[in-house]
Amino acid sequence: MMQEQIDKYTSEIKAFTAAKADELEAFRIKFLGTKGIIKDLFEQFKTVGAEEKRTFGKVLNQFKQLAEERYNDIKESLGAGTQAAKADTDLTLPGDGFEIGSRHPLSLVRNEIIDIFKRLGFVVAEGPEIEDDWHNFSALNFPEEHPARDMQDTFFIRKGDGNDDIALRTHTSSVQVRMMENGKPPFRAIMPGRVYRNEAISARAHCFFHQVEGLYVDENVSFSDLKQTLYHFVKELYGEDFKVRFRPSYFPFTEPSAEMDISCTICKGAGCNMCKYTGWVEILGCGMVDPNVLENCGIDSKKYTGFAFGMGIERITNLKYVIRDLRLFSENDVRFLKQFQTDII
Ligand code: 2U9
Numbered sequence: 001m002m003q004e005q006i007d008k009y010t011s012e013i014k015a016f017t018a019a020k021a022d023e024l025e026a027f028r029i030k031f032l033g034t035k036g037i038i039k040d041l042f043e044q045f046k047t048v049g050a051e052e053k054r055t056f057g058k059v060l061n062q063f064k065q066l067a068e069e070r071y072n073d074i075k076e077s078l079g080a081g082t083q084a085a086k087a088d089t090d091l092t093l094p095g096d097g098f099e100i101g102s103r104h105p106l107s108l109v110r111n112e113i114i115d116i117f118k119r120l121g122f123v124v125a126e127g128p129e130i131e132d133d134w135h136n137f138s139a140l141n142f143p144e145e146h147p148a149r150d151m152q153d154t155f156f157i158r159k160g161d162g163n164d165d166i167a168l169r170t171h172t173s174s175v176q177v178r179m180m181e182n183g184k185p186p187f188r189a190i191m192p193g194r195v196y197r198n199e200a201i202s203a204r205a206h207c208f209f210h211q212v213e214g215l216y217v218d219e220n221v222s223f224s225d226l227k228q229t230l231y232h233f234v235k236e237l238y239g240e241d242f243k244v245r246f247r248p249s250y251f252p253f254t255e256p257s258a259e260m261d262i263s264c265t266i267c268k269g270a271g272c273n274m275c276k277y278t279g280w281v282e283i284l285g286c287g288m289v290d291p292n293v294l295e296n297c298g299i300d301s302k303k304y305t306g307f308a309f310g311m312g313i314e315r316i317t318n319l320k321y322v323i324r325d326l327r328l329f330s331e332n333d334v335r336f337l338k339q340f341q342t343d344i345i
Helices: 001-013 021-030 037-046 049-088 105-119 172-180 223-238 291-296 313-321
Strands: 130-132 156-158 166-168 187-195 208-217 244-251 254-263 281-289 304-311
Touching: 001 037, 001 049, 021 037, 021 049, 037 049, 037 166, 105 187, 105 208, 105 223, 105 313, 172 187, 172 208, 172 291, 172 304, 208 223, 208 313, 223 244, 223 254, 223 304, 223 313, 244 281, 281 291, 281 313, 304 313
Parallel strands: none
Antiparallel strands: 130 166, 156 166, 187 208, 208 304, 244 254, 254 281, 281 304
16 A cells, blocks of 8 residues: 555656746645655554564655655756846846936026126125014115015014014025125125015915025126126026116115016017017016115225125026926926936936
């Protein structure tokens, strides 16, 4: 009976092959497992008589050895197969792409603006985003009843009495104030940074945006210096192919004040919905620093004059890349962001 079983299983073991590890594992469980055939045969072996034990002991051990050898041989060949598969990999194939990020369009444009002014000798200055009333409003000649001082327009952090109001800055002009308070003319600097306004978020307005402002204070600085500097700036930014116009305007901190338009960068002045069919787009505000502001900052307004300007980086970026919804800048949708320059290190 045992001999019959051994003969049958011997030919099965000799014929066994496995292409995959799970087939080999099934073989191991069947023959060599704790509830397998060999274990069962050894159990039966305990019950046979002394005479049979002598013959079957040897046969059974040879059978067990055969199963183990077959198992080990196949295990080795399967392992070698995996190695061979590895060796077959074409090592000259290009590796998986390493995706690096891209610069945010606002950073690209801010850096471009900074570079243009740096070439004219301007330095970059920064200051706090949380400001007091003096640096954000009073020093800049904002009258007490000016609407920007209202909570509807400004995010106040602490609305107290008098001059101790603390707010999120509404423009980077406070950086110029600090610079003049703490230094001596000449000043030639640009101030990039984030500013806050208490606005409902929509395609055309946001509760924060980014500015670059500039200040040039020295003896004999004139309105023609302002015009020539800003004209040079827009030529560097948008190329030669456009017209410029200055329109009179009003800001509490400059006198006279102006706004600068360029012929629409999209339709080249023919009229489109980006320029509301006027052919012109406003790109910045500017003016001669009001003598009151110079005096507020400790600068002698009889000896020194200066010009200042301010622009929204979102606006400049919208015109450059034809972006029509401000919310795209802060949603961090990679489908939007990855369209911009990627070759940065
Ligand atoms: C000091 C004196 C003068 C900064 C200026 C503007 C004109 C201006 C706006 C452009 C679009 C703000 O981002 S915006 O909404 N800015 O039009 N800014 S002159 O003048 C200063 C600043 C500081 C001490």
